[in-house]
Amino acid sequence: MSVLHAAETRNASSIFREINAEDEEQQPAEIESLCMNCYQNGVTRLLLTKVPFFKEIIISSFSCDACSWSNTEIQSAGRIQEQGVRYTLSVRSKQDVNREVVKTDYATTRIPELDFEIPACTQKGALSTIEGILERTIVGLEQEQPLRRAEDESVANKIDEFITKLKSLKEGDTHFTFILDDPSGNSFVENPLAPQKDEALAVTHYKRTPEQDTLLGLESTVLQEDSKERPEAGAEELRDEVLQFHTNCPECNAPAATNMKLVQIPHFKEVIIMATNCDACGHRTNEVKSGGAIEPRGTKITLNITDPSDLARDVLKSETCGVIIPELEFELGMGALGGKFTTLEGLLKDVKDLVVDKNPFTLGDSSTSDRKTKLQEFGKKIDGILEGQLKAHLILDDPAGNSYLQNVYAPEQDPEMTIESYERTFEQNEDLGLNDMKTEGYDQNEC
Known part of the structure; x- marks a missing residue:
């Protein structure tokens, strides 16, 4: 009841508060609930908070004084991302087993090897390590072993x-592959x-299947109804019109509106720009989608940043584009940061924000002094580029060929920029989903 009361008395922007040990108002709500171990009454504590990268989460902790049983879970309270994500890690040492997840x-x-x-x-959400996930599995299997041994000795063996194999993996004695696939x-x-x-570590972002959308409770009926209510418009009308559809704010989950418009980029192509502005918490975000098809060849754009004026160049980074800064030994894979239409300065600030300021593994108990120092040095180098004190190259590598970097000498060639097709x-x-597409010699009878 206290959680419902809190939801009613606070506005949406203050329900989920940043983790802060000095915040006296950030106290967990306590609810008397049944212990599933001894069936006596215990206490469940709920804390609504924010974790960078993991957005809003609900931390629940149950404890029973009668039997000393306890349990802790986390649940995501933020929005589902536009694409699913798959992490593939080749575990080769004890340090890899200790990676946080x-x-x-x-x-x-x-784990394909097993x-x-x-x-x-089948399991509740958790903030753990690979070792912790394996330990949780081992404990779950060992709990039922006495019953299995009584019913079927061979199965128990x-x-x-x-x-035994899982324990060997947990100790880091055996090399294996750890795959974490999350459609949300x-x-x-x-x-x-x-x-x-x-x-x-390989990170792959992918488009969800209809079955995965169903698992997440996502449906497209609202968009279909909206499209039925609107008369068909020609391409010329859409270019001059700002379309608007209703959504929820990704920060506070309050109702918000997303504006969408077709924009023609000079010397490039047509793109779709979407912007969301939340009146409740003031959060603003923008995203760019390519208005055309995937190009026949990939594109690699390399810019030598030699002058502070280069930071004012317009940049269109599609959701399939990777960002590389060789001087910093930095590489950002496709899917990260999503699609953006900004300036070079804005893109570098977004990179710093993603890697340094909002990295969950450099905050709280997850942080180590070496890791924090390393990332702070990286942030200072980004600041050096932004202040014109450090020369660097920026590479936009887009396999779909839908990214763009402004040529200030257009239509002449830019001496500091090279564009390669490959x-x-x-x-x-495979990442773009092209290997499974059949566009030639298609026979409907094959279906």
Whole structure:
């Protein structure tokens, strides 16, 4: 009842508060609830808070004084991301086993070497480590072993062998592959080398299937109804019109409106710009989608930043574009930061914000002095580029060919910028979903 009361008395922007040990108002709500171990009454404590990257979360902790049983869970209270995410980690040492993991309810965990899988919605969300996830699995299997041994000795023996293998993985004695696949896009695996690229960790963003949308409770009926109410408009009319549709603020979840408009970028192509402005909390965001198809070849744009005026160049970074700064040994994969239409200065500030200021593994108990110092040095180098004190190259690598960097000498060639077209690799086509597309010789009877 206290949670409902809190929701009614606070506005939407203050329900989820930043984690702060000095915030006296940030106290957990306590609810008397039934203990499922001894069936006596215990206490559940709920804390509504914000964690960078993981957005809003609900932390629940149950404890029973009668039997001393306790349980802790976290649930995401933020919005579902536009794309799913898959983390593939090659575990080679004890340090890899100690990597921190944010795992939501919808995430599937797999270890191919053991043909092992924890399906979605079978475990509650957790902020843990790979070792903690394995330990949780081991404990769950060992609890039922006495019953299995009484019913079927051979099955219990096989489970014992499997538990032994899991313990070997937990100790870091065996190399294995850890896969975390979350269609909601809200799970994370730590990169201890940040801001540098981690060769052992592959991050893939993908478009959800209809089945995954159903699992997440997402439907497109609202958009379909909106489209039925609107008469068909020609392309010329859409270019001059700002379309608006209703959504929720990604920060405070209050009702907000998203504006969408077709824009023609000079010397490039047509794009769709979407902007959301929340009147409740003041949060503002913008996103860019390509208005055209995937290009036949990928594009790599390299700019030598030699003057502060270069920071004012317009940048269109599509959701499939990666960002590389060789001087900083920094590489940002496709899908990160989403699509953006901004300036070079704005893009660099977004990179610093993503890697340094809002990195969940550099905050609170998750942080270490070495990691924090390393990322602070990276932030200072970004500031050096922004202040014109450090020369650097910026590379936009877009396999879809839908990214753009302003040529201030247009229509003449820019002496500080090179644009390369290249053939995509099989892996890049796989990430874009092109390998499964059949566009030639298609026979409807094959269906």
